[in-house]
Amino acid sequence: MAAETVSLFTAIGLSEQKATETLKNEALSSALREAVLQAQAISGPSIDKVTGTLLYNVSSRLKDIKRLGFLVEYITRKKISTDLQLKAALDYVKAHPVDPIDAGDFERECGIGVSVTPEQIEDSVEAVIQKHKSELLEERYRFNMGLLMMEARNHLKWADGKTIKNEVDMQVLHLLGPKTEVDLEKKPKVAKQKVSDAEKKIDVVANGDVKLESVSLMEQLRGEAMKFHKPGENYKTEGYIVTIHTMDLLKKHLEITGGQVRTRFPPEPNGILHIGHAKAINFNFGYAKANNGICFLRYDDTNPEKEEEKYFTGIKDMVEWLGYKPHAVTHASDNFGQLYEWAVELIKRGHAYVCHQKVEEIKGYNPPPSPWRDRPVEESLFLFEGMKKGKFAEGEATLRMKLVMEDGKMDPVAYRIKYTPHHRTGDDWCIYPTYDYTHCLCDSIEQISHSLCTKEFQARRSSYFWLCNALDVYCPVQWEYGRLNLHYTVVSKRKIIKLVETGAVRDWDDPRLFTLTALRRRGFPPEAINNFCARVGVTVAQTTMEPHLLEACVREVLNDTASRVMAVLEPLKVTITNFPAEKAIDVSVPNFPADESRGFHTVPFTSTVYIEQTDFREVMEKGYKRLTPDQPVGLRHAGYVISLSNVVKDPNGKVMELEVTCTKSDVAEKPKAFIHWVSNPLQCEVRLYDSLFLHKSPEDPSEVPGGFLSDLNPDSMTVITNALVDQSVKNAKAFDKFQFERLGYFSVDPDTNQKVVFNRTVTLKEDPGKV
Numbered sequence: 043m044a045a046e047t048v049s050l051f052t053a054i055g056l057s058e059q060k061a062t063e064t065l066k067n068e069a070l071s072s073a074l075r076e077a078v079l080q081a082q083a084i085s086g087p088s089i090d091k092v093t094g095t096l097l098y099n100v101s102s103r104l105k106d107i108k109r110l111g112f113l114v115e116y117i118t119r120k121k122i123s124t125d126l127q128l129k130a131a132l133d134y135v136k137a138h139p140v141d142p143i144d145a146g147d148f149e150r151e152c153g154i155g156v157s158v159t160p161e162q163i164e165d166s167v168e169a170v171i172q173k174h175k176s177e178l179l180e181e182r183y184r185f186n187m188g189l190l191m192m193e194a195r196n197h198l199k200w201a202d203g204k205t206i207k208n209e210v211d212m213q214v215l216h217l218l219g220p221k222t223e224v225d226l227e228k229k230p231k232v233a234k235q236k237v238s239d240a241e242k243k244i245d246v247v248a249n250g251d252v253k254l255e256s257v258s259l260m261e262q263l264r265g266e267a268m269k270f271h272k273p274g275e276n277y278k279t280e281g282y283i284v285t286i287h288t289m290d291l292l293k294k295h296l297e298i299t300g301g302q303v304r305t306r307f308p309p310e311p312n313g314i315l316h317i318g319h320a321k322a323i324n325f326n327f328g329y330a331k332a333n334n335g336i337c338f339l340r341y342d343d344t345n346p347e348k349e350e351e352k353y354f355t356g357i358k359d360m361v362e363w364l365g366y367k368p369h370a371v372t373h374a375s376d377n378f379g380q381l382y383e384w385a386v387e388l389i390k391r392g393h394a395y396v397c398h399q400k401v402e403e404i405k406g407y408n409p410p411p412s413p414w415r416d417r418p419v420e421e422s423l424f425l426f427e428g429m430k431k432g433k434f435a436e437g438e439a440t441l442r443m444k445l446v447m448e449d450g451k452m453d454p455v456a457y458r459i460k461y462t463p464h465h466r467t468g469d470d471w472c473i474y475p476t477y478d479y480t481h482c483l484c485d486s487i488e489q490i491s492h493s494l495c496t497k498e499f500q501a502r503r504s505s506y507f508w509l510c511n512a513l514d515v516y517c518p519v520q521w522e523y524g525r526l527n528l529h530y531t532v533v534s535k536r537k538i539i540k541l542v543e544t545g546a547v548r549d550w551d552d553p554r555l556f557t558l559t560a561l562r563r564r565g566f567p568p569e570a571i572n573n574f575c576a577r578v579g580v581t582v583a584q585t586t587m588e589p590h591l592l593e594a595c596v597r598e599v600l601n602d603t604a605s606r607v608m609a610v611l612e613p614l615k616v617t618i619t620n621f622p623a624e625k626a627i628d629v630s631v632p633n634f635p636a637d638e639s640r641g642f643h644t645v646p647f648t649s650t651v652y653i654e655q656t657d658f659r660e661v662m663e664k665g666y667k668r669l670t671p672d673q674p675v676g677l678r679h680a681g682y683v684i685s686l687s688n689v690v691k692d693p694n695g696k697v698m699e700l701e702v703t704c705t706k707s708d709v710a711e712k713p714k715a716f717i718h719w720v721s722n723p724l725q726c727e728v729r730l731y732d733s734l735f736l737h738k739s740p741e742d743p744s745e746v747p748g749g750f751l752s753d754l755n756p757d758s759m760t761v762i763t764n765a766l767v768d769q770s771v772k773n774a775k776a777f778d779k780f781q782f783e784r785l786g787y788f789s790v791d792p793d794t795n796q797k798v799v800f801n802r803t804v805t806l807k808e809d810p811g812k813v
Contacts, residue, residue: 729801
């Protein structure tokens with residue numbers, strides 16, 4: 043069967059690899075198979091590649107699968123022949139979920155039957171070029187040709203994009219002639235005008251070519267900018283269901299809230315928060331804060347098998363670490379009694395039933411309908427009470443709701459049986475509500491005005507609105523935004539547990555991970571994480587960013603907040619043979635050299651100092667500016683220049699010590715460089731971190747066929763046990779942050795005991811060797 047399906051998919055133009063990958067997605071492969079078989083029934087076994095591509099796209103993008111046959115017929119009969127038309131068709135069927143579809147209106151909206159002649163394209167492009175002729179003649183090929191394309195397309199919505207581009211290229215060539223050497227020169231950069239921090243806009247590049255421009259998070263999240271509904275105006279939102287009770291319920295909602303914006307952050311307490319959750323925290327708490335509202339921290343504690351106290355505590359700690367204080371901490375379990383009563387009411391209204399299908403029977407795409415869907419209400423009520431009283435085994439019965447969701451999933455489960463004591467309610471319950479049932483009703487109970495969630499929950503929006511209205515309770519509005527992901531990491535709870543179990547990382551807070559506890563341990567300031575979320579922006583599309591963009595935000599914060607100290611990671615002993623004093627000289631080092639008003643700390647300067655091994659070379663090389671036999675070097679902050687007089691080596695020829703002489707820097711010729719050093723130092727442990735994975739997408743089988751555990755970077759952590767740091771850090775506490783001059787930013791690890799342990803947070807500047 044699998045081989046036959048792969049053959050079917052390759053017959054429409056898919057590569058064998060793409061066909062095999064498609065087969066792994068049960069829902070997609072089932073829809074595509076159905077689409078291809080229907081197309082072949084209409085036009086015969088041979089399907090051209092353009093039609094095949096459209097069939098694949100409609101199968102992968104259509105949410106309401108009952109419309110598949112309708113769209114496949116239009117595609118197969120060439121009435122829908124471009125992706126532009128298909129997008130319009132998908133938008134139309136989504137906006138018109140009720141049968142029957144008005145065919146005439148559908149075809150008008152999708153440009154079906156519209157014919158755009160080459161003459162029309164020529165005339166449209168000519169008009170646009172005439173409009174911009176003076177700028178074109180002035181800027182020539184530096185002019186933004188995309189603007190011409192866009193304006194021509196606006197005149198001819200259904201024209202073929204490639205044909206328009208060819209016409210633009212031809213007419214521009216006719217106007218300007220071939221490119222000259224001047225045209226091929228790079229456009230000179232225009233100096234940007236400096237603006238204040240409050241006005242500053244920052245550009246971030248993600249995925250190589252996507253430019254994200256952002257301003258302050260609060261500015262992005264203000265109501266007008268977000269175009270969200272105002273509290274109490276839920277009914278103005280597209281897709282919101284209005285019933286005869288809606289306006290009365292909204293009126294009561296406004297009386298309770300006073301028109302206040304109310305949001306909630308609803309994590310499951312079965313794991314540690316990661317960088318993606320940071321965006322969700324900023325979005326939920328930030329939107330409330332930006333609009334003078336409140337935000338609840340609500341634990342979605344409906345799965346007692348996986349919930350532990352450490353997760354409840356850890357989640358709250360991370361929310362507060364990022365700078366947000368919940369209006370109240372609530373739990374879904376606070377409402378178990380009310381949720382049960384509503385479930386009984388749902389059955390009484392004919393909207394829910396007890397089902398005995400097994401979990402595996404109702405999984406996947408288009409499962410068979412339940413044979414118990416139409417059982418009498420009294421029977422479902424009796425059986426549901428039996429579920430509550432423990433008369434069924436786990437998996438023997440569920441309560442299901444009678445609805446079809448946006449992704450085509452039919453009759454989602456509302457309650458299931460679990461004989462596991464609950465973290466908060468003990469053995470009071472053996473049935474627990476699901477996310478699909480609980481979430482919207484808890485939002486209703488807490489009078490949430492804006493239910494903000496990531497894009498993958500859009501498929502639950504229909505059940506969200508349906509359930510509130512099926513019970514005649516206040517219905518909030520669900521709004522979706524794109525989740526935030528990072529390259530070179532995994533954030534799945536299951537996969538992080540695997541990493542811990544195999545010893546690849548120490549625990550959830552290992553600094554090589556991108557959980558929030560790990561980032562805190564590594565030394566990432568919470569302000570930097572919040573700034574990163576602001577720069578990514580409140581986007582609807584899912585965003586996968588490069589880790590170095592987050593690290594850039596970290597450097598910006600630490601540059602202003604991390605006190606400078608001197609440290610040597612690979613020490614080389616240096617003896618000053620003409621040291622100018624009988625005892626140590628106290629040297630005053632500024633905490634922030636660019637702003638000495640922020641204080642100083644004192645370090646000793648003795649006849650024995652230690653420098654980095656890389657700051658000395660026996661043989662001079664071109665461009666090397668540090669210590670050599672022929673080149674003196676300055677010691678930062680000490681006021682002295684040292685010159686080499688002797689190199690001490692062990693029997694194997696390894697350099698063990700340098701003997702030097704010193705001269706006051708105001709007397710000596712100015713050296714080419716000043717290096718850091720330590721004297722009478724503190725011995726510390728330093729941990730240097732690199733990417734945990736070798737590939738951008740360790741979870742992608744096409745990039746890492748052996749799975750993410752086969753992609754581990756063997757050099758992701760380097761431990762230096764004999765690093766030397768100046769004595770000013772001896773009283774440092776866990777999470778204190780410093781800039782080691784010329785080396786990077788470092789944070790004190792909680793492992794610190796008798797010996798101070800430092801984690802390198804980030805280097806001073808982006809490593810050019812990184813992708």
